[in-house]
Amino acid sequence: MEILVCVKKVPDTADAEVVLRPDGRGIKEEDLAFGINEWDNYAVEEAIRIKETLGGRVTVATIGSADSEDVLRRCLAMGADEAIMVEAAPFKGSDPYGIAKGLRGVVAKGSYDLVLAGVQAGDDGFGMVAPVLAGYLGWTHATLVTSISLEGAKVAVTRELEGGLEETLRLALPAVLAIQTGINEPRYVSIMGIRKVRSKAIPVLDLAAVGLAAGEVGESANMLREIGLAVPPAGTEAEMIRGTPAEVAQKILDIIRERGGVA
Amino acid sequence: MQPYREVFWNIGYHYIFYSLAGLATAIFLYGLARRWRLWRSGWLEKRSGSFDWKLVLQRIFLNASIFKGDPLGGITHICIMWGFIVLFLGTALSTVDHWIISYLRGGLYLVYAFVLDMAGAALMAGIALAYLRRYVFKRERMVTVVRDHVVLILLFFIALTGFMVEGFRLRAQTLQWHEPSPVGQWIASVSGLSVPGARLAHRLTWWVHSLSSLFFIAYFPFSKFIHVFAAPVNVTLEGMGFNPFLTLEEREALKSDFSFRQLIMLDACTQCNRCTVVCPSSIARETLKPRAVIDEVGRFVRRKSGFGFLPGRAGDASLPKARAVEGDPVWFCTTCSHCYRECPVAISPMDVIREIRTARVEGGEDVPVNVQEMLESVYKFKNPWQGAKGKRMDWATGLDVPLLQEGVADSRCFYVGCTFAYDSRLQEVPRAAVAIFKAAGYGFGVLGKDEVCCSEFVRGVGEDGLFTELAGQNLDAFARYGVREIVTPCPHGFHTFSNEYRRMAPPMGGRTVRHVSQVLEELISSGAVHLASCGERTVTYHDPCFLGRRNGVYDAPRNVLKSIPGVRLVEMKRSRERSLCCGGGGGRMWIEAGEGEKIAEIRVREAAATGAGTIVTACPFCFTNLDDAVKTAGFEGTVVVKDLTELVAESLERRSAG
């Protein structure tokens, strides 16, 4: 079983303050913590578990530069066998189509049965790369996958729907699966573990190596062009309750009583 | 004729004895060699301190550490130990006398005989006392294992038969002097045997005594008796200042699971259980018992190395160190070091537990999920609270805090610490510190957003790699800003800057490290700050393990409290070195507690029992744990928890207010 997992390094913006750069063309990154995209982490763990059960190899790939190497090494330390870096420069500003084209080139260089990726990236949240990649490859796909069961030349998956409902499908391999969070519990990787794989070679592929020509990807080739970033309008903001915790608690209780919740 | 003892008197078949003796000795040496090889398979620690001969003298020769807290135990052991040593020396001297040069004659011989009798009596009395202590006085601490009986009864039997041999000999011999062997003489007189009868009895008991002694010699290195060698060696190494800290490169190059000293520790243990009695986790009835850990790990190591009587019995060398202790106990250690402090022979179950944690963390298995998340947070956010880097200085909003980046007089770094920086309640503490420093004109600067986690407890849970990375970042920052002194309100930072950081690069050099309580003491006593009363209050001080027991700072915080007018300080039963941990160290802030009363709740109860209305802490984890425990144990309204620095700042404010 040859598995490719596509990963992305993203900033963690959950609790951080996100500030636009003065030129308005991006956000300030200095105070942000970067790491592997949460969904992709689950995908890597899932791939390694499949390998541990059925045998085979796991390769992780990213479109990144030298500072994304730590993400790849972490995946290697988790148990991936190989890592591939696709040089990011030509892909700067690429939309999901451009990214998928690059990844298609990576898939073409191997003989994979399964490609896993996270459902979406924590920064832009398109959720497109996996199904678009499947389209380019002509493979089957499934998104929001919460369980995988390999059955010979097919794979049975569960997809997460709304309202706690799930559906099961069977797909013919090769397939691209977009993995949902919570599918497993990713293992811990220690620094010592990462050090152990520090000498593993990570090939860097240029544009030609992934079968693309200049101008096929990058901002100029985008079907989705970013034309502006802005802080969302305040809109109807919440009415803020201020005071000491005791005062605030009293006001909250008053509101609750007023609105029918008995407190 | 001069008084002397004829060796082998009345005994024939010397060759049988010598063959057996030779065999026993060979087995003894073989056993010792195997033990030694096992110990030497461990990696060597480096020395950090200078030799503490006083420690060695007191512990080994005087058994001072056994007497501590248990005078009866001390007497028991010293009788057994010195009784045994003297008797052993006696036999050695006799052998020299018989084979090499006859000198045990005359007066010397009489002294010799008397001393040996007293030694034998002491040995037997000691063993009898041991049994009384265990079964009649029923010391609660005692844990009984079959092995212990074998050891004691064997010794008792050997001593007893030895006296019987002597007694029968004295009955059967007609000596021209009175041999001053009181016990022997007594046995001779009450034996009721005729001379030929005594000769027969003598011959019989001599062989019984010899064979049991030879068995003892052969059995020695394979049994609990090995502590006779292991314990003094461990204490000596301790006295020489050996320390298990390793750099990452050294750790990577390790070929064995435990260090030389840790392996000796495992054999130095006699299962006295003192460590467990003071362990906060055991006190809270969790599954961790340090004594059991040492026992389990000892068994593991012996199994793995194939140690045993039969040569060449291969152990299961594929067993990973992570399996040395089964289950959760490994994660309940708070690294308070009370076990190490209490152990009479300087064993540190805490260090052994940490070694096992390193294996679990490296393997990524059996690591509690929250610990994993904490480590991932430290890796990603450089602090364990998933706090955004941009918010690290939020505590200082509106305060005009100097940044080291901008150049600061005295190059003094006020290292805030992650918990004080991000916890909204505890942010009051660095704010209070800043207010005090400013009032005193005490120069300082902060690292600001460049400050990363001291990672003391990251190392405590076994993630040495991550610890090294973050420590390196702090050390780089200290170097970059020419920091000459570090002051921190967090004992964990204080501990690791003072200890592990000093063994890393870039070097700490002459940088001094102080806890804020030490600075407050200085500022108060020098008159740089003046304090006024904020009312009468009775307080009790909870010693943080990483300030007190692990680094010996007990007085500074107390002096500070005593200098606050209106504050009356009372001590808890367990204070200073004997202080009960709050349960927050060793990564326990992120580990789910066991069922039942929490460590912190037990501590709060103890604090409330002093009658104090305020518990004063000097550590963010202690504060959090005790504050939570005050609520969950139902002391809300009766007892309040305050940080030392806050208390001082409050007294400061009142002064300027009126």
Next chain:
Amino acid sequence: MAKVFVVVEHRQGAIRDATFELVTLARELECAFGLEPAAVVIGHNVRHFALTLSKYLPETIVVESEALENFRYETYAAVLKDLIEKETPLVTLCPHSAFGMELFPRLSVETGRPCATDCVKVEMDNLNFVVVRSIYNGKINSRLALGSSGGYLITVRGGSYAPAVEGARAGAIRDVPPPAFGAPFRTEFLGYREAAAGAIDISQAPFLLSIGRGIKDPENIPKAEELAAKLGAVLSCSRPVVDKKWLAKERQVGTSGRTVKPKVYLAMGISGAFQHLAGIKGSGVFIAVNRDSKAPIFRAADYGVVEDMFKIIDALKEKSGR
């Protein structure tokens, strides 16, 4: 005349609400730019859906076949590709749901038309589309221009438009035969599965105390449980709490959890990810407590408190009589 298609999402015999939000958008595009809206119903025995939609839009296209009984991208994409190539709508809309996420990006490749996903606003500028998307945990809005093409595919975030109301007219219904499904299928629908049903049904609770990542530690869950008990509320949570297995899935509020319509929704330590907010409906009062003043939840709540949630929990426990 340029057309706008609304793909009707339905499951287990019911049309999903998000569809009607798309109707509003389609009508907007009709008013502003003169696009002709039409609904597209794909499935098996779905005529009654078409009847419903015909009350909202002037035209409803129905494509029926047994092979379309249960949704699979393979069949639905083939149907839509065929339809789009024949009818050439300028834009085709779909909810950004499990259905839309599975279908539209793939359809985009099959039809060669650009797709923009999870859009909160759709505008037109000279037959070119501009969409607004919410990124970086809802803290930044990004405007995207879609490259020029004969047709566009857009999935729309739920709750971005108000659900439409029925029109006066009844529209026309037109049947279109499905394309021939050529090669053998490579996908197979096996069935639905309810997440393990538990004893709690938060969707019926009138008062919910909801906790999120801010709870930090499973050890703190009992504190929240105690408060919920004291207040007479039912405990619910956001996704991260369930992902970590600290609370059962049945307590999750959100698109992949339960939809709730309580009289009072008290959210603590929840940042306000859209997927969570989408699960809160109705006109109850929404109070949010979060220590981050910039948390997106404050845009959705009626009342906000910027404070450490544990302080508020403690204060509420003290103040509430019980």
